[in-house]
Amino acid sequence: MTTSPTDAHAVVAGALTAGKYAAYVWPAYGVTLVGFVWMILDTVLRARTWRRKADRLEQARGH
Amino acid sequence: MITALNVEDLAIQRGERVLFRHFGLRVVAGEAVALVGANGAGKTSLLRAVAGMIRPVIGRIGFDGPAGPLSIDDARRQGCHMLGHYDGLKANRHVRDELVFQSRWCGGTAEAALAAATRLNLTRLLDLEVRVLSAGQRRRLALARLIGAPRPLWLLDEPLAPLDTVSRALLGEVMAEHVAGGGLILAAVHDPLPIPVRTAEIGQ
Amino acid sequence: MSVVGVLVRREMSLAWARGGGALLAVGFFAAATVMLPLALGPAPARLAAVSGGVTWVVLALASLLSLDRMFERDFDDGALDLLALGPLPLEVVATIKCLAQWTVSGAPLALAAPIVAVALGAKPAAAPMIFVAAGLGGLAFAFLGGTGAALALASRRGGVLIAVVVLPLLTPPVIFGGVAIENYTSGLPWLTPLCLLAGYALGAVALTPFAMAGACRNAQS
């Protein structure tokens, strides 16, 4: 799908036009993005904190 | 008809803590065993494991009948009495109703229950509500089902606790008769039982 | 009298004493429905339109509220251990408890439902259907409510938790019951929804005792 620069610009513009319902389309995508960001952050942070805690306790036990 | 209780290599875990490991015990007909051990050592948990309420992490609990091992579920539901700290009585019901229910439910008859009541001198209280009974009287009411519904294996968790000296002597007699009649008793106790017992230690 | 009879008699007397018997359930039922005209205004047309549906929803809530502590009292005072060591398995004990609950507060609610619905403006001709639907629905509410009560045993927080856990599961009977009443009053075919309601209720009677017994054993352990 090789497009010259101007076409790329046009394609992007095409995608972003949401017509008169823009007020509903973008909030919907916004909510989904927020949802994903929260899930990813919560998941990754949870994994990191517990992993660190487990490793620290593992060292403390002299392993 | 349980003639023996076998506990082999039992380990019980509560939450993250392992209460005890490699606990073995065999109780045969005509024998009473006192479980001793520090508070929290797992005496109550062991009784509840034998009664089937707690699932042990490792180990096996078996019941032998006259003709070899019995089905565990039937043995428990037909041959075990368990008396815990709580007596299972409803405050707003009458003593007579609870007495008859507890005995009938465990396989006894109303007559046997009333006979047990006279034996444990509860007759004066029959028409009262459980609410007005003292702790000792409630414990005696709960004990009535041991006599009212004859079952071979008694699992008692500190049975003497709320009883006064007269009632303790009475319970001693009842237990002695039960053991003499080929019954088995496994009791978690702090103060010694009024009958000759073999002791089993739990915990370190 | 067999062991089952002994237990049934006990559970009936307990159910009767527990929620003040039918009095509390019907009391709540009436009180909640009185709120509706006060809130929506007395216009008969508006009230009549929602009478069947509102009766049905308030019936569900009344059923849930009147069963709390069904297992909890026995769990707290040690009777559940005694019941577990009885000749009948916990599944049967749970079934008998829910049936006692249905008889003691479900039946009076089913009797009260038509009266309340008609009071709100439903056609009196619909009364028999409302009674039957309330009876069947009450059965489903008693058994699913019992499941919620057993699950909440380990949590020391009955009441609202049971409602949060159980209400989504009540969607099918509420829909079937509401449609059955709706169709009956407007002359549409009402047998299918009624059979669906009966099917769901009987399914609940058949399956939930296993969940209740499992939850009780979990709480006991």
Add this chain to the structure above:
Amino acid sequence: MFAALANPHRFLAFSRWAAPILAVVATGLIAWGVWLGLNVPPDYQQGETVKIMFIHVPAAWTSMLAYACLGGSSFISLVFRHALADAAAKACAPLGAAFTGMSLVTGSLWGRPMWGAWWVWGDARLVSVLVLFLLFLGYLALRASIDDEAKGARAAEILALVGLINLPIIKFSVDWWNTLHQGDSIMRAGGSALAPVYMTPLLLAGAGFSAAFGAMWLVRIRAEIWRRRANSLALQAALA
């Protein structure tokens, strides 16, 4: 397969490479699907709002997938007593609730321009997703309200199974209830008669959402394993 994964160490090793790969696949699929979706010609009836479908419908699919995973792992944990299966169930519920929540909000935003109402009771799928959301809330409420971990786990597992058995019945009753109240016509956009130009981005986004759910689920299970390990280590240290 379950026995193999039941061992935490083997699961940690497996998920160490599986989770990143799934994450990469998910990002690619979602980006591709959304990109195609944004370029789709406006629907004759709905105009641009049809673009919301490409995130609303996948979120609904994934939330149902999440509940199926919740029910499945609860069943395995209840019947085979795998501690890891319980960790999987516990890890899966919040994700399921989040996907259901997103699906509801996007569904409402989708319905608003077309039907003038923020919530469209007429759409059977929206209503069943709403009930699914309540089921997730019930599960999370029950689990949160029981302090003892082992008891809380089993009670929640029993509820998840009861919910799983009820899910098809709820779906049927809501759809059936919907066809009866034919008052307002249903939005056909999400229906089967979907032009391929709409279908491909929908499937891509759907696969992407599911892969994202899978990746996050694996990572949350890892977190749960470490949490339990940390707790038991702390306990042993205290008791030693």
